Amino acid sequence: MPENKGFEKGKGTKRKIEDAAMELFAEYGYKGTSVRKIAAKVGIRESALYNHFKNKEAIFIAITERAFNTPFSQDMSAESIQASAKKGKAFLQKYVTEFKLMSFDRNSEKLFRFLMIELMQNPLLREGFEKRFRDINVKFLSSVFFAMMQEGLIRSDDPMVMADAFMGQLFYIRLNISLLKADSRSTAPYSTAFEKALDFFWRGIALER
Amino acid sequence: MPENKGFEKGKGTKRKIEDAAMELFAEYGYKGTSVRKIAAKVGIRESALYNHFKNKEAIFIAITERAFNTPFSQDMSAESIQASAKKGKAFLQKYVTEFKLMSFDRNSEKLFRFLMIELMQNPLLREGFEKRFRDINVKFLSSVFFAMMQEGLIRSDDPMVMADAFMGQLFYIRLNISLLKADSRSTAPYSTAFEKALDFFWRGIALER
DNA sequence: GTCTATACGGGGATAGAC
DNA sequence: GTCTATCCCCGTATAGAC
Numbered sequence: 001m002p003e004n005k006g007f008e009k010g011k012g013t014k015r016k017i018e019d020a021a022m023e024l025f026a027e028y029g030y031k032g033t034s035v036r037k038i039a040a041k042v043g044i045r046e047s048a049l050y051n052h053f054k055n056k057e058a059i060f061i062a063i064t065e066r067a068f069n070t071p072f073s074q075d076m077s078a079e080s081i082q083a084s085a086k087k088g089k090a091f092l093q094k095y096v097t098e099f100k101l102m103s104f105d106r107n108s109e110k111l112f113r114f115l116m117i118e119l120m121q122n123p124l125l126r127e128g129f130e131k132r133f134r135d136i137n138v139k140f141l142s143s144v145f146f147a148m149m150q151e152g153l154i155r156s157d158d159p160m161v162m163a164d165a166f167m168g169q170l171f172y173i174r175l176n177i178s179l180l181k182a183d184s185r186s187t188a189p190y191s192t193a194f195e196k197a198l199d200f201f202w203r204g205i206a207l208e209r
Numbered sequence: 210m211p212e213n214k215g216f217e218k219g220k221g222t223k224r225k226i227e228d229a230a231m232e233l234f235a236e237y238g239y240k241g242t243s244v245r246k247i248a249a250k251v252g253i254r255e256s257a258l259y260n261h262f263k264n265k266e267a268i269f270i271a272i273t274e275r276a277f278n279t280p281f282s283q284d285m286s287a288e289s290i291q292a293s294a295k296k297g298k299a300f301l302q303k304y305v306t307e308f309k310l311m312s313f314d315r316n317s318e319k320l321f322r323f324l325m326i327e328l329m330q331n332p333l334l335r336e337g338f339e340k341r342f343r344d345i346n347v348k349f350l351s352s353v354f355f356a357m358m359q360e361g362l363i364r365s366d367d368p369m370v371m372a373d374a375f376m377g378q379l380f381y382i383r384l385n386i387s388l389l390k391a392d393s394r395s396t397a398p399y400s401t402a403f404e405k406a407l408d409f410f411w412r413g414i415a416l417e418r
Numbered sequence: 419g420t421c422t423a424t425a426c427g428g429g430g431a432t433a434g435a436c
Numbered sequence: 437g438t439c440t441a442t443c444c445c446c447g448t449a450t451a452g453a454c
Contacts, residue, residue: 013419029330031241034447048420050449117329119388120322121238126388134385157412161405168381168406169374176343179328179335196370197377203366204413222437243429256432257438265430421454429446436439 014052016042018066021059026113030060030121064118064125067111068132074140081140085147088154089202095141096170100194103174104187112178138163154205162205169197223261225251227275230268235322239269239330273327273334276320277341283349290349294356297363298411304350305379309403312383313396321387347372363414371414378406 020041024033035056039046053059084091102108118125141163148154173193180187229250233242244265248255262268293300311317327334350372357363382402389396 027330029238029240029326031238032330035449036447044419045421046448047422047450051419056448113329117238117326120326120391121236121241123392126392130388155412157409158405161402161409164381164402165374165378165406165409168379169377171381171384172373172377175380179339182329183332183335193370193373196367197374200366200370200374201413203364204410244431245429253437254439255430256440259431260437419454421452423451423453425448425450427447430444432443433441434439435441436437 013042013044017049017052017059018062022063022066022110022114025060025063026110026117029117063111063114064128067115068128074136076136076140076143081143081147084144085151085153088148088151089198089206091144092166092198092202096194096198099170099174103177103194109178109181112174113182116175116178138167141166152207155207157205166201169201170194173197222251222253226258226261226268227271231272231275231319231323234269234272235319235326238326272320272323273337276324277337283345285345285349285352290352290356293353294360294362297357297360298407298415300353301375301407301411305403305407308379308383312386312403318387318390321383322391325384325387347376350375361416364416366414375410378410379403382406 017038021033021038024037024041027033035046035049038059039049042049053062087094103112115125115129119129138160142159145154145159145162145166149156149159173190177187177190177193180190226247230242230247233246233250236242244255244258247268248258251258262271296303312321324334324338328338347369351368354363354368354371354375358365358368382399386396386399386402389399
């Protein structure tokens with residue numbers, strides 16, 4: 001009874017299928033990826049694949065879950081926001097570093113491309129993205145910026161606009177890195193881009209100068 | 210002899226094919242769009258379509274040309290850069306306005322989604338994008354920023370970082386608008402987003418305060 | 419759980435009549 | 437230039453043996 005083992009081999013296969021599918025989706029998109037190719041990449045037949053997933057869409061869903069379950073771990077409590085704000089630039093630094101790590105991590109990179117491709121085509125993915133990533137991050141960030149203003153650390157301005165400007169910079173850098181990586185080109189020009197962007201941003205809002 | 214008329218009807222059909230294809234590509238991606246559907250949208254048979262384009266890819270190419278031939282009209286001469294720089298915020302305002310118009314224009318909007326989808330999957334498109342859009346815009350923008358610094362209009366900083374930060378903000382807003390439009394949702398929250406982003410950005414770099 | 423074999427629909431493309 | 441008819445490949449999915 002293979003399905004009752006503590007570490008069954010089936011789990012390994014299921015995981016392998018997800019990994020293979022993610023790579024292919026990131027490369028060719030959902031429609032451009034055939035079940036045959038996924039199976040071939042795993043090293044099994046298509047029919048065997050249907051023992052692990054009901055159909056192609058089920059594989060897609062499994063991967064979207066992965067994409068959303070690796071966001072920034074956000075503690076949205078008032079205390080956490082206050083504590084973050086008090087750190088000033090150091091908080092943003094930490095945020096940027098997390099973002100940077102994700103940008104250069106090979107697996108997250110695949111997820112990013114997958115997300116960008118499908119975001120433009122899949123309404124469900126857009127909904128999940130907005131609720132489980134964008135809303136949370138922008139709300140958290142703008143709350144922190146607002147708190148920083150009250151602390152007198154940064155100049156007074158619209159916190160939402162500030163948060164969007166901050167995210168926009170990071171996102172744009174990440175996109176450019178992604179495009180370079182897609183062609184297996186060097187990302188050296190961007191090795192310090194995140195830090196530079198943060199420094200520039202902070203100089204634009206900091207009060208102690 | 211229909212192909213020799215000054216305003217031949219064939220041109221109309223060819224154009225119609227491109228338009229229909231662009232809408233479908235923006236909605237379903239290249240692979241997700243069948244020649245049959247394009248033909249159906251135009252109101253002709255697939256076979257008739259092959260009188261205008263060699264194959265499906267030729268339609269794709271025609272559309273990418275469109276996407277690249279509608280960038281910002283850039284005069285990269287030294288005089289133009291100096292003149293632009295002297296205008297200060299007014300220059301950026303004009304730039305932002307152009308960007309905004311494109312974001313809310315229905316046709317440009319389709320092109321944008323098309324571009325985002327295919328950029329992640331098509332090496333040729335990436336190359337074209339980098340050479341014919343990104344390089345030109347970032348170079349022009351950073352040159353203008355550099356000139357502005359020399360004019361004493363803005364604080365001194367890395368012009369490239371500044372240009373990327375500026376573009377990043379605009380791009381991020383545009384992306385969010387695009388996602389809303391994809392679901393036919395109201396873009397009201399973004400009606401003044403570009404202006405607000407510019408004001409915020411300018412406050413962060415302007416020297417007269 | 420994996421295999422072989424197969425059904426079935428859709429997609430790209432062409433031939434030839436009008 | 438457009439049509440009908442057709443070819444062949446590829447993609448998803450299932451049945452049934454091992």
